[in-house]
Amino acid sequence: MDFSLSEDQSMFVASCERLVRERCAFEPRRAVAVSAADVAPPLWREFAGLGLTALAVPEEAGGLGRPLIDGVLVAQSLGRGWLLEPFVDCALAAASALAGLPASAARDAALGTMAAGASIVVPLIEARVAAGTVRGTAPHAGYADAVLFANGSRLCLLSLQDAERRAWRQFDGTAAAEIACSLEGEVVLAEGAAAAAAWAAARDAARLGRIAEGVGLARTVLDLTAEYLRTRRQFGQPIGRFQALAHRMADLAIRHEQAQSLAWAAAMKLDAADGARALDAAQVMLHRALRAIGQEAIQLHGGIGMTDELSISHYVKRLLAIEIELGDVDTALARFAAAA
Amino acid sequence: MDLNFTADELAFAAEVRAFVRQALPAEIRDAVLAGEHTPAQYISRWQKILHGRGWGAPTWPREWGGPGWDPVRQHLFDEECMLAGAPRQLPFGLRMVGPVLMKFGTPEQQHRFLPRIPSAEDWWCQGYSEPGAGSDLAALSTRAVRKGDRYLVNGQKTWTTLGQHADWIFCLVRTDTEAKKQEGISFLLIDMKSKGVTVRPIVLLDGAREVNEVFLDDVEVPVENLVGAENQGWTIAKYLLEHERTGIANVGINKRELARARRLARECTRNGRPLAEDPLYAARLAEVEIELMALDVLNLRVLAAARDRGSPGPMASMLKIKGSEIYQRVSELILEARGRDALPCHADAQARSGWAQDGAAAFYLNLRKVTIYGGSNEIQRNIIAKHVLDL
Numbered sequence: 001m002d003f004s005l006s007e008d009q010s011m012f013v014a015s016c017e018r019l020v021r022e023r024c025a026f027e028p029r030r031a032v033a034v035s036a037a038d039v040a041p042p043l044w045r046e047f048a049g050l051g052l053t054a055l056a057v058p059e060e061a062g063g064l065g066r067p068l069i070d071g072v073l074v075a076q077s078l079g080r081g082w083l084l085e086p087f088v089d090c091a092l093a094a095a096s097a098l099a100g101l102p103a104s105a106a107r108d109a110a111l112g113t114m115a116a117g118a119s120i121v122v123p124l125i126e127a128r129v130a131a132g133t134v135r136g137t138a139p140h141a142g143y144a145d146a147v148l149f150a151n152g153s154r155l156c157l158l159s160l161q162d163a164e165r166r167a168w169r170q171f172d173g174t175a176a177a178e179i180a181c182s183l184e185g186e187v188v189l190a191e192g193a194a195a196a197a198a199w200a201a202a203r204d205a206a207r208l209g210r211i212a213e214g215v216g217l218a219r220t221v222l223d224l225t226a227e228y229l230r231t232r233r234q235f236g237q238p239i240g241r242f243q244a245l246a247h248r249m250a251d252l253a254i255r256h257e258q259a260q261s262l263a264w265a266a267a268m269k270l271d272a273a274d275g276a277r278a279l280d281a282a283q284v285m286l287h288r289a290l291r292a293i294g295q296e297a298i299q300l301h302g303g304i305g306m307t308d309e310l311s312i313s314h315y316v317k318r319l320l321a322i323e324i325e326l327g328d329v330d331t332a333l334a335r336f337a338a339a340a
Numbered sequence: 341m342d343l344n345f346t347a348d349e350l351a352f353a354a355e356v357r358a359f360v361r362q363a364l365p366a367e368i369r370d371a372v373l374a375g376e377h378t379p380a381q382y383i384s385r386w387q388k389i390l391h392g393r394g395w396g397a398p399t400w401p402r403e404w405g406g407p408g409w410d411p412v413r414q415h416l417f418d419e420e421c422m423l424a425g426a427p428r429q430l431p432f433g434l435r436m437v438g439p440v441l442m443k444f445g446t447p448e449q450q451h452r453f454l455p456r457i458p459s460a461e462d463w464w465c466q467g468y469s470e471p472g473a474g475s476d477l478a479a480l481s482t483r484a485v486r487k488g489d490r491y492l493v494n495g496q497k498t499w500t501t502l503g504q505h506a507d508w509i510f511c512l513v514r515t516d517t518e519a520k521k522q523e524g525i526s527f528l529l530i531d532m533k534s535k536g537v538t539v540r541p542i543v544l545l546d547g548a549r550e551v552n553e554v555f556l557d558d559v560e561v562p563v564e565n566l567v568g569a570e571n572q573g574w575t576i577a578k579y580l581l582e583h584e585r586t587g588i589a590n591v592g593i594n595k596r597e598l599a600r601a602r603r604l605a606r607e608c609t610r611n612g613r614p615l616a617e618d619p620l621y622a623a624r625l626a627e628v629e630i631e632l633m634a635l636d637v638l639n640l641r642v643l644a645a646a647r648d649r650g651s652p653g654p655m656a657s658m659l660k661i662k663g664s665e666i667y668q669r670v671s672e673l674i675l676e677a678r679g680r681d682a683l684p685c686h687a688d689a690q691a692r693s694g695w696a697q698d699g700a701a702a703f704y705l706n707l708r709k710v711t712i713y714g715g716s717n718e719i720q721r722n723i724i725a726k727h728v729l730d731l
Contacts, residue, residue, distance in 0.1 A: 001349070001412055002342045003644045009341065069341060226729045240731035243722070249731060250724035254658045261637035262630070268343045281630045334619070337626035340602070 003264075008066070009073055015050045016077035019043070024081030026311040032084050033173025033314070038142035038165060040120060041085045041175070048117020052078075052087060056095040056205070060103065061111035068096070068205060072212040072267040076260075079216025082318060084174060086140035088209035089122040090114065094148050097123065097155070097202035101194065106187045110146070110157060121157070123202045124149040124179070134158065135180045139325070142167030142177035148189075148202060155195035157187045172321035173314065207279060207326060208267055211286045214322040215260045218293045221315050222256055225249065225297045232302075245300060252293050259289035280336040287329040290319045343637070345416070352413055356420040363389050369425035375600060375674070375703050377548065378427040380505045386427050387460040396458030397434055399587070404442060404454050411643040411652075414587065422592030423599075430502070431584065433457035433464040437510045439583045440527070444568040444576050453508075453529070465503040467511030467530070467554060468577070470496060475719050477512070478521045478574060482556060484513035484528060486563065486570075491515075491528065493536075493559040499713070503539050503552040506532050511556075512577055515570050525573035529565040530556070544709075546702035547685075582651070584714060589639040589659035590667055594632050597670045601625065604677035615677055628669045635662045654727035657720035664710040664717060671704040 005013060023043060032041050047053055055071050057063020071092045078087055095114055098121075101107050113119040120143065124136040127149035134149060141147065146159045163181035170176050190198055226249060229240030239245055259282075266282035269275045294316040298305035305312050323329070345353070368382045390396045398417045400406025409417065422428070438457050441450050456462040473480040482495025493513055503509065509530050516524030530537065536559040541549045568576050605616035605625065615621050639659055646652040652659075675682055678700040685699070711717045725731040 001345050001640060001644060003641050004648070005341060073341075226731065229731055238731075240725070240729075243718075243725075246725035246729075246731045247718065247721040249729050250661075250721035253724055253728055254661060257638055257655075257658060258631070258634035258662070261641060262634045264341070265343055265633070265637045268341070278633075281633050284627070284630050285634055330623075333623055333626055333630075336630065337619075337622040340622075340626070340629070 005073070009070055012050075012052075012055075012066075012070060012074050013077050016052070016074055017080070019046060019050065020078065020081030026082075026314070029082045029084065030173075030314065033082075033169065037167035037169050037175040037177065040143040044085050044120070045117060047085060047087060047091070053091050053117040054115035056092055056099055057111045057115040058099050061099070061108050061115065063095070063099075063111065063115040065099075068092075068208065068270060069264070069267040071205070072208055072263060075209040075212035076216035076219075076263070079213035080220045082173075082217065082220075082315060083213050086120055086122055086144070088206060088213060089138070089140055090120050090144070092209040093123050093202045093206035094121040096205035097148055097198040098189070100198050100201050101155075101190050104189070106157060107189055113145075119145040121146045121148055123147070123199075123206065125203070125206075127151070129183070132183050133180055134183055134186075135178070137176060137178045139170070139174055139176045141165065141179050142175050147179070147181075150195065150199050151183075151186070151188075153192055153195060154188045155190045155198050156183075157189055158183065159185050161185075170321055172317040174318070174321060204270060204275075204279060207283060208263070208270070210322055210326055211259075211263045211266070211282050214286050214290055214319060215256070215263050217315055217318055217322075218256055218259070218290060221293055221297045221312065221319065222249075222252060224312055224315075225252075225300050228301055248296055248300065252289075252296055255285075255289040255292050259286045262286070274339075277336055277339045280332040280339075283326055283332045284329055284336065287323055287326070287332075290323050294319045343640070345412075349412060349416060353416045353420055356417050357424065359393060359395075360421055360424040360426055363393070364424060364426050365389075368427060372427055373425040373596070373600070375597070375700070377550075377706075380502065383427050383430060384460045384463075387429060387458070390429070391458045391460065396460075397438065398429075399435060400438065400458070401442075404438075404450075405458055411646045412640075415591070415639070415643050418587060419592035419595070422596050425596070428593070430463070432466050432501070432506075432510075433462065435583055435587070436466060436580050437464050437508075437529075440510070440567060440576055440580050443579060444527070444572075446564075448564065449529075449567065462507045463502070463505050465500050465506035465509045465532075465554075467497040467500065467509045469499045471498055475716055477577065478525065480512055480514060480525065482511065482513045483517070484515050484526060484561070486515070489563050491561045491563060491566070493528065493530065493556045493561055495556050497554040497556070498542070498551075500539070500552045500554045501550055503532070503554055504541060504549070508532060509537075509554060510567075512573050515573075519571065522574040524571055525577070526570050527567040527573040527576045528561055529567060530559060530561050534559050534561070536560075544706065546705040548702070548706055581715065582656075588656060588714060589635055589642075589663040591632070591636050591639050591663070594635070594663065594666050594670060597667065597674070598625075598629060598632060601628075601670055601673040601677060604674060608677045608679065610679075621673075621676070625673060628666060628673060631662065631666050631669070635659070635666060638662070654723055657715075657723045657728075660714060660720050661711075661717050664714075667710050668704075668707050671700075671707045675700045675704040 054063040055066045059065040122140050122144045124138050124147040127136040163179045165177045165179050167177040262282040262285045266278040269278040397406040402408040470480050484491040484493045511528045515526040536557040538555040540553045542551045608615045642652050642655045682700040
């Protein structure tokens with residue numbers, strides 16, 4: 001049992017932290033969050049330069065072939081700076097799905113360009129296929145080059161070059177789009193059990209990555225709130241000295257540690273017999289943590305926490321969107337309970 | 341990063357499991373697994389069995405007759421014992437005065453007292469809290485005045501757990517009334533058979549007789565029973581509290597009791613169906629299990645830090661808070677599973693154990709203590725706020 005990071009992991013985490021520090025200050029991030037939703041965010045090239053887009057791509061396909069826990073650590077580090085790039089959906093989810101498939105020209109080509117940061121592929125989770133067209137909504141679909149989707153029992157890759165798109169921003173600033181695209185260029189990557197397994201890998205990696213992103217951003221929110229409690233003075237002293245506030249911060253810190261613990265555990269257990277249950281547990285715990293941290297961060301900041309001007313309000317919105325993107329927490333809890 | 345135990349660690353756990361299964365007497369196991377209070381003689385008996393195997397002091401170094409296990413192995417040992425239904429080993433000698441004597445005791449004190457702890461020859465109790473000094477421990481007022489080669493001790497200790505069985509009590513006493521309150525305290529070992537020591541039980545809300553008041557009236561204590569230097573007691577007290585906090589997560593006990601709740605939920609019915617199938621109950625059970633899973637991993641993280649860096653640090657306060665809260669929530673689940681069956685007071689069980697009434701209500705009520713003792717959860721939050729969050 002070992003909780004220390006390997007040399008590779010430390011290196012990835014350090015470069016992500018540097019990127020966040022140097023390029024993801026609040027104002028530049030906010031500029032991205034209000035920019036056109038059909039233009040790829042500017043840092044994606046830098047992600048590629050750091051090898052982040054190649055993380056989950058197998059070595060034989062031009063990637064780094066790192067285990068999912070590395071992706072989780074990276075998502076957590078990137079999450080600290082308000083992640084607006086499709087790291088989770090493309091570099092973790094889509095790449096994990098393709099990585100599990102046997103080598104083929106289409107799969108290898110897609111993975112190769114993804115690893116290089118030259119193309120963005122995202123899963124279209126709730127795709128509707130009818131009359132030779134696939135429709136659906138997904139984060140980052142406004143500028144994605146291709147989507148991965150389940151067409152019956154087949155796993156398909158489809159270029160979005162000629163797609164109709166309606167791109168918008170979610171309330172938290174994340175770009176999303178509704179797309180409609182002819183199936184003419186559809187490439188079938190896998191069928192039957194292989195397709196189901198690859199699709200499950202995409203969904204699991206997406207959930208895990210989003211959970212990790214939430215753990216990272218919640219850390220930032222906690223740090224900012226603690227800093228505020230140390231500096232904001234009322235009644236002649238820093239308000240963090242008041243036990244009524246300090247104890248609530250302590251509870252939030254505990255919740256955060258719990259969520260982080262289960263995120264890591266889920267990443268390492270995903271292939272085990274109880275892997276699905278560990279992932280559900282991680283989602284439930286994250287949900288509880290994000291609700292508490294988001295709500296309390298605003299309350300502990302007081303009125304200033306309500307303002308658009310302060311970073312806190314934007315980060316809290318992203319925490320809320322992560323909860324929603326992860327899907328219904330009651331369903332996860334019921335699944336966890338039923339699998340006891 | 342690797343969350344799995346090593347093959348060696350798993351083999352170790354299997355060895356412990358096999359031993360406990362074979363060595364733990366059935367009547368002790370059955371009482372523990374039924375959630376009954378463990379009578380004092382069961383605790384001593386099990387302690388002697390472990391001592392016979394060389395495992396009487398699982399947290400001690402080899403130098404003092406311990407097995408020299410690292411924190412991960414200590415955790416695995418505890419978990420295997422708890423899951424199998426073994427009584428909890430008493431912490432007062434093993435986790436409190438033992439480590440204090442190893443660090444601060446004279447060679448004479450070490451050789452006199454340490455060997456008698458794992459063998460269950462000496463039963464220790466803790467003389468810390470006083471009526472006027474609870475969370476604010478340094479406010480204690482029990483007075484020790486040196487008269488030649490003895491101290492004359494006067495005062496009152498309280499909440500003395502299982503003091504009615506104790507041979508010895510380690511006490512914080514005030515030896516300097518002029519100094520700052522933390523600086524006038526000393527650490528004394530007092531023979532419970534001394535003249536002037538009176539133990540009076542405090543009956544708790546569940547009928548339990550596990551805590552006592554200890555009155556000290558002109559008790560004469562030889563100066564060789566002073567541990568460390570005079571007025572060094574606060575340093576020793578803090579060292580002791582740090583040791584008390586390792587193993588505080590109670591992961592093993594929580595797993596055992598959650599399994600009991602789950603078992604009861606399958607056996608009990610609600611509205612004509614097994615309670616376990618009630619979606620609201622199942623959801624609450626699931627929430628607690630998820631909390632426990634998180635505690636388990638968090639505990640391993642703290643253990644790994646303790647193994648690699650030598651100290652669990654202030655994160656241990658998180659373990660205390662969650663471990664105790666989960667324990668209480670499990671007791672609620674058990675109480676609710678029992679429904680009206682929790683109402684009768686089992687006087688016969690009380691007569692049998694000589695300790696407490698039995699049943700889910702008693703269990704629930706008794707466990708109110710866990711968020712109070714060992715540094716109340718509010719004190720733990722103060723520690724987190726100060727030492728983790730720098731507030």
